[in-house]
Amino acid sequence: MSGGAAARISTDAFTVAFVAYLVAVLAAFHHLAFRRRSAWTLSIALTGAGALAHLVSVVARGIAAGRIPLGNMYEYSLALSLLVVLAYLGLVEWRAGVRTVGGFVLAFVLLTLAVAALFLHVGPAPLVPALNSYWRQVHVGSMIVSSALLALGGILTILYLVKEAGERRRAARLRPIAGAGVDLGTVPELQLDGGTVTEASVPRRGILPPAEVLDRLAHRTIAFAFPIWTFGIITGAIWAERAWGRYWGWDPKETWSFVTWVIFAGYLHARATAGWSGRRAAVIALVGFVSLLVTYYAVNLWIVGLHSYAT
Amino acid sequence: MADARTHTVTPRWWAASVGRSVAFVWRSLRSMRTALVLLLLVGLGAVAGSLVPQVGVADARIAATFRDHPLRARIFDQLGLFDVYGSWWFTLLYTLLLVSLVACIVPRTRAFVRNALAKPAPARDLGAMRHYAEVVVPVPPERAISGARRALRRRLFRVRAPGDGRALAADKGLAREGGSLLFHWAILLLLAGVAWGKGTGFSGQAVIVEGETWTEAHASYDGQIREGRYFGEHHSGVQVRVDDFEASYRMTGQPRDFVTRATLFDQDGRLLDRVEIRVNHPAEAEGVRFYQFGYGWAPVIRVEREGEAIFDGPVVCEQRDVPDGVSPLQVPWRCVVKLASLRPQVGIAFELWPDSRGLLSLLETGQVMPMIVAYAPVMTWEAYEGDLRAELVQSASTLDTTAMRRIGSGVLGAGETADLGRGITVSFLELRRYTVLTVARDRGMRIVLLAAILMLIGLLPALSSTRRKVWVSAEPDGAGAVLKVGGFALQRGSRFEEEFARLVRDLERAAAGVGP
Numbered sequence: 006m007s008g009g010a011a012a013r014i015s016t017d018a019f020t021v022a023f024v025a026y027l028v029a030v031l032a033a034f035h036h037l038a039f040r041r042r043s044a045w046t047l048s049i050a051l052t053g054a055g056a057l058a059h060l061v062s063v064v065a066r067g068i069a070a071g072r073i074p075l076g077n078m079y080e081y082s083l084a085l086s087l088l089v090v091l092a093y094l095g096l097v098e099w100r101a102g103v104r105t106v107g108g109f110v111l112a113f114v115l116l117t118l119a120v121a122a123l124f125l126h127v128g129p130a131p132l133v134p135a136l137n138s139y140w141r142q143v144h145v146g147s148m149i150v151s152s153a154l155l156a157l158g159g160i161l162t163i164l165y166l167v168k169e170a171g172e173r174r175r176a177a178r179l180r181p182i183a184g185a186g187v188d189l190g191t192v193p194e195l196q197l198d199g200g201t202v203t204e205a206s207v208p209r210r211g212i213l214p215p216a217e218v219l220d221r222l223a224h225r226t227i228a229f230a231f232p233i234w235t236f237g238i239i240t241g242a243i244w245a246e247r248a249w250g251r252y253w254g255w256d257p258k259e260t261w262s263f264v265t266w267v268i269f270a271g272y273l274h275a276r277a278t279a280g281w282s283g284r285r286a287a288v289i290a291l292v293g294f295v296s297l298l299v300t301y302y303a304v305n306l307w308i309v310g311l312h313s314y315a316t
Numbered sequence: 317m318a319d320a321r322t323h324t325v326t327p328r329w330w331a332a333s334v335g336r337s338v339a340f341v342w343r344s345l346r347s348m349r350t351a352l353v354l355l356l357l358v359g360l361g362a363v364a365g366s367l368v369p370q371v372g373v374a375d376a377r378i379a380a381t382f383r384d385h386p387l388r389a390r391i392f393d394q395l396g397l398f399d400v401y402g403s404w405w406f407t408l409l410y411t412l413l414l415v416s417l418v419a420c421i422v423p424r425t426r427a428f429v430r431n432a433l434a435k436p437a438p439a440r441d442l443g444a445m446r447h448y449a450e451v452v453v454p455v456p457p458e459r460a461i462s463g464a465r466r467a468l469r470r471r472l473f474r475v476r477a478p479g480d481g482r483a484l485a486a487d488k489g490l491a492r493e494g495g496s497l498l499f500h501w502a503i504l505l506l507l508a509g510v511a512w513g514k515g516t517g518f519s520g521q522a523v524i525v526e527g528e529t530w531t532e533a534h535a536s537y538d539g540q541i542r543e544g545r546y547f548g549e550h551h552s553g554v555q556v557r558v559d560d561f562e563a564s565y566r567m568t569g570q571p572r573d574f575v576t577r578a579t580l581f582d583q584d585g586r587l588l589d590r591v592e593i594r595v596n597h598p599a600e601a602e603g604v605r606f607y608q609f610g611y612g613w614a615p616v617i618r619v620e621r622e623g624e625a626i627f628d629g630p631v632v633c634e635q636r637d638v639p640d641g642v643s644p645l646q647v648p649w650r651c652v653v654k655l656a657s658l659r660p661q662v663g664i665a666f667e668l669w670p671d672s673r674g675l676l677s678l679l680e681t682g683q684v685m686p687m688i689v690a691y692a693p694v695m696t697w698e699a700y701e702g703d704l705r706a707e708l709v710q711s712a713s714t715l716d717t718t719a720m721r722r723i724g725s726g727v728l729g730a731g732e733t734a735d736l737g738r739g740i741t742v743s744f745l746e747l748r749r750y751t752v753l754t755v756a757r758d759r760g761m762r763i764v765l766l767a768a769i770l771m772l773i774g775l776l777p778a779l780s781s782t783r784r785k786v787w788v789s790a791e792p793d794g795a796g797a798v799l800k801v802g803g804f805a806l807q808r809g810s811r812f813e814e815e816f817a818r819l820v821r822d823l824e825r826a827a828a829g830v831g832p
Binding site: 130131133134135137138140221228229231232235236239242243244246247248249250251252253254255256257260261263264267268270271273274275277278279280281289296304 | 348349351352355356358359362363365366370372373400401510519566568570571572573574594595596597598605607609754756758761764765768769771772775776779780810
């Protein structure tokens with residue numbers, strides 16, 4: 006296959022994936038609102054098809070550039086959004102059986118892809134010497150995997166905060182009727198650390214899964230991502246030592262990856278701190294999500310540093 | 317009376333108060349909440365450092381801030397915002413965080429060791445546990461318990477059977493706390509490695525022209541060096557002879573590779589190694605590492621007065637103020653020869669075009685063709701006489717002409733000689749390249765890497781392992797026994813529900829399995 010043909014296949018597959026996700030978002034929100042199983046089935050099928058086309062786009066891009074397609078922001082965005090989709094299918098739909106958050110996750114994926122196509126697109130090309138290192142593959146690979154998981158955790162955290170606020174309002178509304186001693190915001194079926202709380206086991210209240218489910222899912226996702234992010238920073242430092250002669254130099258990208266690390270470390274600690282678990286911890290995770298986006302986009306696009314070539 | 321009271325009571329009151337304050341601060345530092353706030357503040361401080369230009373990372377932008385916004389620059393400077401990571405408040409923050417960390421993990425480590433050494437404690441009322449099951453097995457209690465013990469051991473529980481052999485206590489998941497402690501201790505090790513490496517090491521830049529030999533010593537860096545506080549001037553004396561530097565580019569002008577081919581000798585001149593230093597592939601000799609950093613052009617120039625050489629050697633040319641969006645390949649190089657011994661003093665400023673087609677294309681089309689290789693290089697020169705003002709600190713590649721008068725200018729090709737008048741001639745003998753190497757020693761690097769690996773090793777069980785406790789007791793029931801199983805999960809209780817059910821089935825089968 007010639008480079009030109011591969012590049013064209015990559016853009017065409019991108020379009021197919023984008024359209025598939027777009028329809029999948031509509032189907033997912035339809036399911037969220039009306040709870041028709043067929044809408045959910047359609048959204049999952051389209052998401053799967055989109056992911057397949059997405060994968061084709063990534064692989065074709067690699068063939069066109071003659072290297073692993075992780076060399077610039079466009080390629081990072083492509084890989085990152087694919088991993089968000091896969092993590093969502095694997096962790097949220099399949100493992101946790103939560104079936105009503107797909108629309109929000111896919112909306113984020115669509116946004117990432119749109120930004121990539123509109124603002125970050127560059128043709129496939131080889132890399133400058135500084136990027137020519139196997140440590141880069143390991144570093145970028147782990148950063149992308151953990152970013153995708155952290156982004157998924159961030160989306161789930163936002164949904165948790167929305168749902169939690171709703172549940173609190175509901176509890177406040179019901180308390181005067183039921184008597185002050187009974188907290189109807191957490192009615193008995195929500196045995197928080199006892200019984201298995203899945204969407205199926207909790208009677209439907211509102212359109213999102215119970216806050217408890219979202220919170221736990223977000224926490225598991227972030228706890229899974231955190232060591233990978235740590236590994237990514239370590240391999241980045243090893244590569245920085247080889248390329249620039251120092252393993253840490255407070256370059257903006259380094260600084261922000263550290264800031265994001267610190268914030269998510271804070272989140273993991275907050276969950277173990279009395280009075281900080283729940284909403285406060287979620288707010289920290291939300292700040293971490295923003296910091297992740299800054300690390301990912303802003304540092305490369307607006308802050309001058311050694312990572313600027315990756316735009 | 318009043319005096320006596322002041323003398324006897326006040327010191328004690330003071331001591332008690334100070335004691336209380338110290339205790340309060342210590343208690344605060346031990347609390348997770350304080351650690352959390354400090355952690356987030358360190359993050360916030362780091363953010364400030366990424367938004368304001370930092371010393372050593374963006375010196376030019378700091379200078380620009382001082383020029384364009386003097387007041388803001390002074391305020392930033394006072395607050396240490398240009399050097400956040402070395403400022404007193406950032407140091408204070410992370411020092412407090414470290415104290416808090418130590419205050420947290422020392423008692424936790426003690427408790428962990430105690431916990432790990434002690435066997436799981438027996439429990440009285442299994443029925444009150446959140447997870448509880450009763451099963452009837454067709455074997456006597458003692459056999460049922462020994463079967464349960466085997467089953468629990470298979471599942472990596474630590475098991476303790478107190479007393480009469482009719483009960484046991486088991487637990488697992490010590491790796492969670494152990495991993496967490498390893499992670500936190502490794503952070504301290506990492507910081508110790510960083511401090512030691514930076515304190516006893518150095519990092520500098522060596523500019524070496526092809527064919528020349530450079531000695532790793534303080535003076536050779538020409539001021540381009542940062543030495544650790546405890547470095548103590550122990551330079552290695554390694555000699556680097558640059559045999560050749562090669563820069564290759566793609567057709568698009570995108571760089572492909574930069575290679576410095578060098579021969580290394582120890583300080584007594586014994587051959588150590590022949591190396592190729594490229595980006596991402598540093599060379600190492602006697603604990604000092606050499607990294608490819610940059611390169612440039614160095615014309616060899618000879619200046620003679622009345623037939624006698626007063627300057628002879630390569631001159632390092634630099635590029636300054638490369639505009640945004642312009643390839644450095646399209647920008648000429650500048651250098652200066654200063655003849656301070658002459659009266660009046662003479663200075664010659666050169667502008668080097670390593671590929672003369674670059675200059676020609678500029679004259680013809682207004683666009684500079686990228687100059688990738690040396691091809692019929694030319695230099696334009698301007699000579700001045702007067703006072704070089706060398707007593708003022710100046711860059712070697714700029715000429716301060718405020719006290720000088722222009723005495724001539726011209727163009728000089730490689731191998732040509734120009735006459736400046738006053739019996740002075742200047743010759744452009746040949747064009748060489750120079751390489752810029754980052755030279756550094758960091759003895760803490762291995763410790764830092766080890767600590768980082770330990771952090772990861774600790775992090776995995778700390779986040780994934782879960783602590784569980786299980787108690788089993790057996791009571792005779794006819795020919796068989798009633799097995800009572802209680803369980804307790806410290807993390808992820810919802811997951812334990814299923815786990816516990818499986819465990820109970822397992823115990824039942826194991827107990828029955830040893831029966832007659």
